[in-house]
Amino acid sequence: MSAARAPGPLPVDGSVVVVGASLAGLRAAQELRESGFTGSLVMVGDEGHYPYDRPPLSKQVLAGTWPPERTVLADRHRLEKLGIDHRLGHRAEALDAASRRVTLDDGTVLEADGVVVATGARPRRLRGTEMLEEVAVVRTLEDCERLRAAILGAGPGCRVVVVGAGFIGSEVAATCRGLGCVVTVLEALPTPLAPALGELVGGALGALHLHHDVELRTGVEVEGVRTRSSGWPYEVVLGDGEALPADVVVVGVGVVPNTEWLEGSGLEVADGVLCDAALFAADSVVCAGDLCRWSWRHLDDEQSVRIEHWEVASQMGSAAARSLLAGRGDAGGFDPVPYFWSDQYGLRIQVLGHPGPDDEVAVVDGSLDAPDARFVAVYGRRGRLSAAVAVSRPRQLMSFRPLLVSGATFDEAVALLEAGR
Ligand SMILES: Cc1cc2nc3c(=O)[nH]c(=O)nc-3n(C[C@H](O)[C@H](O)[C@H](O)COP(=O)(O)OP(=O)(O)OC[C@H]3O[C@@H](n4cnc5c(N)ncnc54)[C@H](O)[C@@H]3O)c2cc1C
Numbered sequence: 001m002s003a004a005r006a007p008g009p010l011p012v013d014g015s016v017v018v019v020g021a022s023l024a025g026l027r028a029a030q031e032l033r034e035s036g037f038t039g040s041l042v043m044v045g046d047e048g049h050y051p052y053d054r055p056p057l058s059k060q061v062l063a064g065t066w067p068p069e070r071t072v073l074a075d076r077h078r079l080e081k082l083g084i085d086h087r088l089g090h091r092a093e094a095l096d097a098a099s100r101r102v103t104l105d106d107g108t109v110l111e112a113d114g115v116v117v118a119t120g121a122r123p124r125r126l127r128g129t130e131m132l133e134e135v136a137v138v139r140t141l142e143d144c145e146r147l148r149a150a151i152l153g154a155g156p157g158c159r160v161v162v163v164g165a166g167f168i169g170s171e172v173a174a175t176c177r178g179l180g181c182v183v184t185v186l187e188a189l190p191t192p193l194a195p196a197l198g199e200l201v202g203g204a205l206g207a208l209h210l211h212h213d214v215e216l217r218t219g220v221e222v223e224g225v226r227t228r229s230s231g232w233p234y235e236v237v238l239g240d241g242e243a244l245p246a247d248v249v250v251v252g253v254g255v256v257p258n259t260e261w262l263e264g265s266g267l268e269v270a271d272g273v274l275c276d277a278a279l280f281a282a283d284s285v286v287c288a289g290d291l292c293r294w295s296w297r298h299l300d301d302e303q304s305v306r307i308e309h310w311e312v313a314s315q316m317g318s319a320a321a322r323s324l325l326a327g328r329g330d331a332g333g334f335d336p337v338p339y340f341w342s343d344q345y346g347l348r349i350q351v352l353g354h355p356g357p358d359d360e361v362a363v364v365d366g367s368l369d370a371p372d373a374r375f376v377a378v379y380g381r382r383g384r385l386s387a388a389v390a391v392s393r394p395r396q397l398m399s400f401r402p403l404l405v406s407g408a409t410f411d412e413a414v415a416l417l418e419a420g421r
Contacts, residue, residue, distance in 0.1 A: 020291075375390065
């Protein structure tokens with residue numbers, strides 16, 4: 001008996017449904033057209049907006065320096081030019097992966113030759129505050145507008161407590177400080193960002209808060225949030241019973257992939273949708289963006305990875321579309337050099353590659369201790385260069401790209417920078 005063959009290429013005049021009308025879904029749709037796909041292309045999104053960009057929500061839009069309209073990635077005109085039949089304001093409620101049938105909340109059933117799943121992620125809520133809508137998170141335009149209105153409504157010196165010193169929490173803290181708020185950041189870990197960037201660099205980035213008059217408390221447990229019990233709108237209650245008064249509480253404690261609608265779909269879900277190296281979750285069903293957990297051969301290890309960064313979501317959208325067109329039997333693996341940035345206190349933090357918490361770290365330029373912390377650090381794992389992190393050193397950071405692509409050793413990377421100094 002011969003083994004079952006994976007399906008061949010998607011017909012260029014066939015049909016595709018993209019679920020999720022944000023960065024990864026849009027990039028997939030754009031790539032399909034750029035690669036010559038002329039068939040029917042439907043994009044479904046549960047937000048009532050044209051696809052828009054999220055990074056400015058914790059930065060320029062929250063600060064009030066950009067109007068919300070500036071975040072639009074593709075307006076009606078652009079979508080129509082691409083021949084995308086967009087069903088915005090509609091939630092996909094079910095997928096049958098075998099028949100590639102997507103059921104929408106109004107009962108419409110869309111059937112296609114290929115499906116792109118790009119439904120992203122939503123903020124994890126703080127235990128006990130799930131029902132407290134006023135406890136802010138920042139994921140959508142509405143979240144951002146609500147938070148900005150609350151800050152402006154509280155007036156000068158608005159007291160903000162941010163729970164979580166990850167990238168989003170830190171950006172919100174920095175933006176609020178720029179708006180003149182009195183800001184406290186609470187972090188459960190002893191060192192912010194240590195699981196992503198290690199103790200050394202995580203500590204330096206955490207110190208940025210202190211240098212900008214933001215109180216950072218690490219190793220604290222948040223029990224919950226009380227409303228209107230002390231003359232303040234909120235009190236954030238800590239594990240030891242202390243209660244911190246606040247006008248505004250923002251929670252940034254990570255995200256949860258939007259996979260519930262895939263229950264019973266035939267796709268495997270475990271903190272994201274499990275995909276192969278070419279981003280297939282099933283024959284003719286690919287995933288992209290924050291919800292995708294794909295099998296990545298990186299630094300000689302086969303890992304199952306989910307990355308929640310803009311550049312990766314964008315590249316993955318394009319790669320997923322190319323995979324779908326090529327067919328499961330012929331598609332190549334998705335092998336990015338991940339890139340991520342974060343803007344805080346007028347500094348740009350950039351991460352290239354995939355650092356690990358236990359990687360060897362060498363600071364090759366600048367200093368971690370300076371108040372404005374401009375530096376470049378390189379990361380090594382088992383003798384190989386794994387990542388580079390820079391604060392306001394964009395040119396130096398990008399010089400590591402070819403080294404990461406070619407699989408350079410850690411020593412080569414350090415030597416290169418030292419020679420260039
Ligand atoms: C405030 C903020 C700041 C950020 N800043 C940075 C930064 O500085 N640098 C960086 O690298 N990254 C940043 N990111 C991360 C980056 O924006 C994300 O990685 C990116 O948005 C992921 O895109 P996505 O398309 O996978 O998912 P999403 O953007 O989450 O989009 C998924 C879409 O699918 C919709 N959806 C969900 N379920 C359904 C359903 N059942 N039916 C239909 N539609 C559905 C969602 O509502 C959403 O519109 C930031 C994110 C946020 C929230």
